[in-house]
Structure formats: C-alpha cells, structure tokens
Amino acid sequence: xxxxxCDFVIFGAKGDxxxxxxxxxxxxxxxxxxxxxxxKIIGVGRANWKKKEFLKIIKTSLKKFLKEKIxxxxxxxxxxxxxxxxLNVNDTKKFFKLKKKLDITKIxxxxxxxxxxxxxxxxxxxxRYNLNxxxxxxxxxxxxxxxxxxxxxxxxxxxxxxxxxxxxxxxxYLGKDTIINLLYLRFSNTILYNxxxxxxxxxxxxxxxxxxxxxxxFKYFNKTGQMKDMVQNHILQILSIITMKEPKKINSKNIRxxxxxxxxxxxxxxxxxxxxxxxxxxxxxxxxxxKKVSSYMSxxxxxxxxxxxxxxxxxxDIHNDRWKGVPFYIRTGKRLKKKCSKIVIVFKxxxxxxxxxxxxxxxxxxxxxxxxxxxxxxxxxxxxxxLKQKCELKKFKMKFTYSKNFKKKSIPESYEKLxxxxxxxxxxxxxxxxxxxxxxxxxxxxxxxxxxxxxxxELYVSGSWGPYLSKKMIEKDGRKWI
Ligand code: BG6
Numbered sequence: 264x265x266x267x268x269c270d271f272v273i274f275g276a277k278g279d280x281x282x283x284x285x286x287x288x289x290x291x292x293x294x295x296x297x298x299x300x301x302x303k304i305i306g307v308g309r310a311n312w313k314k315k316e317f318l319k320i321i322k323t324s325l326k327k328f329l330k331e332k333i334x335x336x337x338x339x340x341x342x343x344x345x346x347x348x349x350l351n352v353n354d355t356k357k358f359f360k361l362k363k364k365l366d367i368t369k370i371x372x373x374x375x376x377x378x379x380x381x382x383x384x385x386x387x388x389x390x391r392y393n394l395n396x397x398x399x400x401x402x403x404x405x406x407x408x409x410x411x412x413x414x415x416x417x418x419x420x421x422x423x424x425x426x427x428x429x430x431x432x433x434x435x436y437l438g439k440d441t442i443i444n445l446l447y448l449r450f451s452n453t454i455l456y457n458x459x460x461x462x463x464x465x466x467x468x469x470x471x472x473x474x475x476x477x478x479x480x481f482k483y484f485n486k487t488g489q490m491k492d493m494v495q496n497h498i499l500q501i502l503s504i505i506t507m508k509e510p511k512k513i514n515s516k517n518i519r520x521x522x523x524x525x526x527x528x529x530x531x532x533x534x535x536x537x538x539x540x541x542x543x544x545x546x547x548x549x550x551x552x553x554k555k556v557s558s559y560m561s562x563x564x565x566x567x568x569x570x571x572x573x574x575x576x577x578x579x580d581i582h583n584d585r586w587k588g589v590p591f592y593i594r595t596g597k598r599l600k601k602k603c604s605k606i607v608i609v610f611k612x613x614x615x616x617x618x619x620x621x622x623x624x625x626x627x628x629x630x631x632x633x634x635x636x637x638x639x640x641x642x643x644x645x646x647x648x649x650l651k652q653k654c655e656l657k658k659f660k661m662k663f664t665y666s667k668n669f670k671k672k673s674i675p676e677s678y679e680k681l682x683x684x685x686x687x688x689x690x691x692x693x694x695x696x697x698x699x700x701x702x703x704x705x706x707x708x709x710x711x712x713x714x715x716x717x718x719x720x721e722l723y724v725s726g727s728w729g730p731y732l733s734k735k736m737i738e739k740d741g742r743k744w745i
Contacts, residue, residue, distance in 0.1 A: 267686045268299035269370035272361065274352060274385055275377035276306030276317070280404065282324035284435070285376060288678035290325055294337045297683060298344070305364050306347045317347040352381055358388035371399040372685055379407050383420040390424045402431040402685055405496045405694075406487065410710070411703035418696050431685045432694040436497040438677030438684075441633040441665075443692070445504050445606075446518075448631070448639070455629070456509075458610065466590045468607040468745060469501055472599040472728070474551055477573070481562050488571045490543075493595045495706045499526065500694070502579065502593070505606060506586055515690035519698065526701035530580035537712045539739070542721070542732045544574035546598040549725030556598060556725045572720045573597045576733040577709070578740070592737050594744070598725040604633040607745045626658055628745065637665040637674065 271289070273281050292298050306317055321342070325333050348361050365371055373389065375382055382403065389395050401421070408414030421430060436442055449455050458464070471493060477484040484492065503522040510517035532540050547558040559573050574596030581591065610627035612619065628642045640662040647655040665674060684692055712718075721730035728734075728744070737744055 267297060267683075268301050269372055269686055270365050271302065271304045272307060272365070272371065272373045273304065274307045274373065274375050276308045276347070277310060277320060278376050280376045281306075282320070283328050284678045285374065285682075286321055286324045287329045288676055288682055290329065290333075290337065290341055291676065291679050292683060293341045293344075294334065301369075302344060303346065303366075304344045305361070306345065307350050307352070307361060308347070309349070309351050310347075311349050312347045314346055318342055318345060321345060352377070352385050352388060355384060355388035355391050358392045358394070362392045362394060365394070367394070367396060369398070370686065371396075372402060373399065374402045376404060379403070379417050382417055386421055386424040395424045395429075400429045400431055400685060400688075401425055402433055404433055406491055407432065407699055408703070409486065409491065411700065411707050414699055414703050418699065427696060428690070430696075431690060432699065433681060434496045434500050434694050435677045435681065437500055437692040437694070438679075438681035439633065440674045440680070441631070441637050442501060442504065443680075445501075445631070446513075449505070450509050460585045461587060461589045463611055463613060464589055465609045465611045466592065466742060467505065467609070469498060469591065469593045470744070471498060471595040471604045472602060473595075473597050474599065474602045476546065476556065476598045476725075477559065477562060479562070481564060485563070485565070485569055485571045489573050489575045489595060489597065490706060490710060494575055494577070494593065495702050496694075498593050498595060499702045499705070501606070502591060503698075506581055506591075508585070513691070515693070518691050519695040523695065523697050523701060524583075525581065526698055526705070528581050528583040528586075529701075529705045530582050531705065531708050532577075532712070534712050534716065537709070537716060537718070540578040540736070541709060541713070542574075542576040542730055542736050543572035543713070543718060544596065544723045544730035544733070545571065545720040546573050546596075546725045547722045549598070549727065551598065551600070551726040558725070570719055574599075574720070574723060574729045574733070576729065576736055578736065590740060592742070592744075594729060594733055596723075596729045600726055600728055602635060606631045606633065609742075609745075630745070639663045
C-alpha cells in the first residue's frame with residue numbers, strides 16, 4: 264500500500280482550524296509533491312454545499328492563511344482532490360453518504376477538527392458502516408475533554424472503535440521543527456548531553472508568550488483558560504522533551520515511554536504552596552505594537568464577571584534522580600508584549616573558587632528561541648584583551664540563527680509535518696493516552712486548588728510581560744525572567 268495514497272476526511276471542514284491550518288498544510292504538501300496523485304480530500308459538514316461552493320471556501324482560506332502566493336499549477340491539481348459530504352455527525356445512520364465517497368482499499372485518515380464532545384458519535388457512525396477498518400486512522404485535536412474525568416470518558420469511548428495504534432492525538436507544538444530539534448540538540452551534542460542534569464543546571468525557564476488575544480473564541484476560552492489551552496498540552500510536552508531520558512530508539516514507543524516517565528514524576532503542588540508557586544492573570548486593555556487593544560472582559564459577551572485566566576506562571580518541580588531540586592519556571596499568556604517562545608537553560612556556577620570572584624555569576628545560559636526568529640545562543644565569559652595584571656571578563660554570545668545558517672531551507676509548518684507523519688503511520692509526534700491522563704491529573708490538582716481557595720487572576724496591561732506577581736514569584740527564589 265502506498266503510504267500517502269489516502270482518502271483524507273475532514274470533519275468540521277468549514278471550521279477555523281480547517282481553514283487556517285489543515286487546508287494550507289495540505290496545499291503545501293501537494294506543492295512539494297508529497298501527496299499521492301490519487302489522494303482525495305473529503306470535507307464533511309452540515310452545510311448543503313455543492314463542490315463549487317466548497318472550492319470557493321478553500322480558495323479563500325488559502326488566500327488568507329497560506330502566507331505565500333497560490334501557484335495556479337498547484338491549485339489546478341489541488342482543487343481536483345476535493346469533494347464535500349453533507350452530513351450531520353449526530354445522525355450516524357447517514358454515514359453511508361460518506362462511505363460512498365471513500366475508497367476503502369486506501370488508507371483513510373479521519374481528521375476530527377470539531378469539539379471533542381462529538382468524537383464519540385463520529386466513531387459510532389464510522390463503525391456503523393465498517394469504516395473503522397485496520398487501514399483507517401483518526402486524528403484528534405486538543406483539548407480532549409476538560410479534566411481527567413471527561414477526557415477519560417472520551418478516550419474510553421473512542422477506544423471501543425479504534426485501537427491506540429490508529430489514534431493520532433495532535434499537539435501541534437510537537438510538529439514544530441525547533442521542538443523536534445530539542446531531542447537532537449540534547450542527545451547529539453556531548454557538551455549538552457553530559458551536563459543536562461541537576462549537577463550542572465540551576466534552573467530552566469519556558470516562555471510561550473502570545474501577542475494575540477482570544478480572537479473571538481470567548482465561548483471556548485472562558486471554559487478553558489490558559490492553563491488548559493496551553494499548559495496541559497503544549498507546555499507539558501515541551502517540558503517532557505527537555506527533561507526526558509534518551510530514548511533507546513528514535514521511535515514512537517520509546518520516545519513516548521520516556522515522556523510518560525517525566526509526566527509521572529511531576530511534583531503535585533500542595534494547597535499551602537499554591538500562592539508561592541502559581542500565578543494567574545487576565546489581560547486588561549493596553550497597546551501592542553502601538554495599537555490599542557481591548558481587555559478580556561470587553562470580549563465577554565456574557566457580561567458577567569469572570570475569573571478565567573489568560574496568563575499562567577508556575578514553578579514546576581520534577582521528582583526524579585536527574586532533576587530533583589531544579590525548578591522549571593513556566594509562563595504563558597495572551598496579549599503579552601510580543602510573540603516569543605523560548606527555553607532558557609541556566610547553568611550552575613560550578614567553577615573553581617579562584618575564578619568565582621568575577622562579576623556575572625551564572626553566566627552560562629543556553630537560550631533556545633523556538634519562534635519567531637528561530638535561534639540558539641550561549642552566553643559565556645571571555646577575557647578583555649589588555650596588559651593589565653587584573654583581568655576583566657566580559658559576557659558574550661555565541662549565536663546560531665536559522666535564517667543565516669539555513670538560508671535555502673524554509674522551516675516546515677507543524678501541520679505539514681504532522682499530517683505527513685500520520686499518513687506514514689508514525690506516532691512519535693503524537694500524544695499517547697497515558698500522557699493525556701498524566702497531564703490532566705497534574706493540571707486538575709492545581710485547578711481544583713485554585714477553585715477551593717477562590718484564586719483570582721491579577722489584571723495585567725495588554726502589551727506587558729504579564730502580572731507583577733509573576734515577576735515576584737521567580738524573584739522570591741533569587742532568580743529573574745530572561
Ligand atoms: C493553540 C491554542 O493550541 O495554540 C491557542 O488553542 C494558541 O489559544 C495557539 O493561540 C498558539 O499556537 P502557535 O503555534 O501560534 O504558538
């Protein structure tokens with residue numbers, strides 16, 4: 264069977280995710296000649312569209328979200344792959360309509376680009392018409408549920424119809440090239456591999472700052488908050504990758520096994536530590552890039568007070584041999600000063616006493632800028648040239664940037680990578696059910712304490728780096744955000 268000769272079904276074809284991410288990624292794969300000539304894309308939705316209307320939506324989405332000009336030649340091939348199936352997913356009796364459009368001898372990828380409360384029904388519909396065959400896969404978007412209980416329920420229901428090897432749980436951060444690189448960076452460089460532990464590392468910072476607000480998603484976001492929108496998935500995944508032990512082999516079984524071990528070693532924050540170790544915030548109005556932006560509350564059509572957080576900072580501890588005693592400070596928020604995802608590894612000052620009396624202690628920092636302006640730099644000290652007896656040291660940066668060093672290579676979009684891996688059947692960059700369970704356990708613990716102690720978010724000005732208490736949280740430990 265040709266791996267990429269597949270029928271690709273998008274449930275929720277007219278939704279935001281489909282337009283913004285899936286369609287552009289599929290177009291790019293087609294442009295790179297990765298899609299098989301017989302691959303078909305079937306949009307599923309309640310609209311009563313003819314093919315022509317559907318194609319109009321596809322083209323408009325590409326124009327808006329592709330970030331490059333549409334090539335007529337590519338479009339002419341691409342557009343012929345599409346068809347539309349009018350189907351209400353709650354009406355499982357009607358799934359025969361979908362079956363008619365599929366070639367069941369091919370690989371069938373069912374992408375669930377819709378809320379997770381509908382997953383069960385889709386699975387039932389597919390099962391009803393024997394569409395859960397060995398060669399069919401399902402791709403699930405996060406968040407799966409809203410807590411451990413609801414997530415378990417969804418996963419259990421799906422598991423009645425599909426095996427774990429057929430289930431591809433997406434966390435789009437795992438498809439980002441700079442995040443995939445973390446594994447290679449850590450394990451292919453002796454200098455990092457040998458110093459990557461509590462003996463040499465003082466602490467680690469993970470920042471995922473966004474400029475955008477909730478982009479009209481109040482209904483979704485107000486139930487979710489930044490903790491479940493970004494920490495439960497993206498941040499815990501990044502944390503697992505930068506702290507896991509080397510996998511025995513580079514394959515899904517071994518990579519996921521090591522990540523699960525980390526998630527199981529996360530320290531559960533106690534009620535009496537919640538104020539010290541966690542901070543939540545909500546954006547008020549302000550300015551970003553010199554443009555006025557409004558507050559979270561003004562996007563609140565319910566007009567009731569809401570304590571939903573748009574910013575989270577947490578001190579995370581990992582209780583295993585390698586990391587016990589090393590704090591991991593994470594922060595993520597919407598409407599912050601600028602878009603920036605980065606990891607900072609601050610090394611300990613394990614140097615001979617004689618050399619320890621210079622300024623700039625804890626100088627060695629490895630800064631991995633995940634996006635934008637992807638780059639890696641290492642801070643180090645160097646003697647300033649002079650004839651003086653007393654030496655002066657200065658801080659410098661060794662810098663590597665993607666734009667200069669990979670001039671001819673563009674960084675692939677995460678969805679391109681993930682869709683391709685799904686066609687290939689490689690689950691390494693997809694989340695295992697045990698990872699989902701562990702992350703929810705850890706998140707639920709904190710969210711429940713927040714509820715119990717009625718924790719309120721601190722308002723922060725849009726365009727700032729978040730609440731004052733986030734700065735305080737790390738400063739109390741004698742450190743500061745970088
Ligand atoms: C999504 C969240 O998973 O990730 C969004 O639901 C968030 O709220 C987005 O804005 C951030 O992704 P990226 O790739 O733009 O950093």
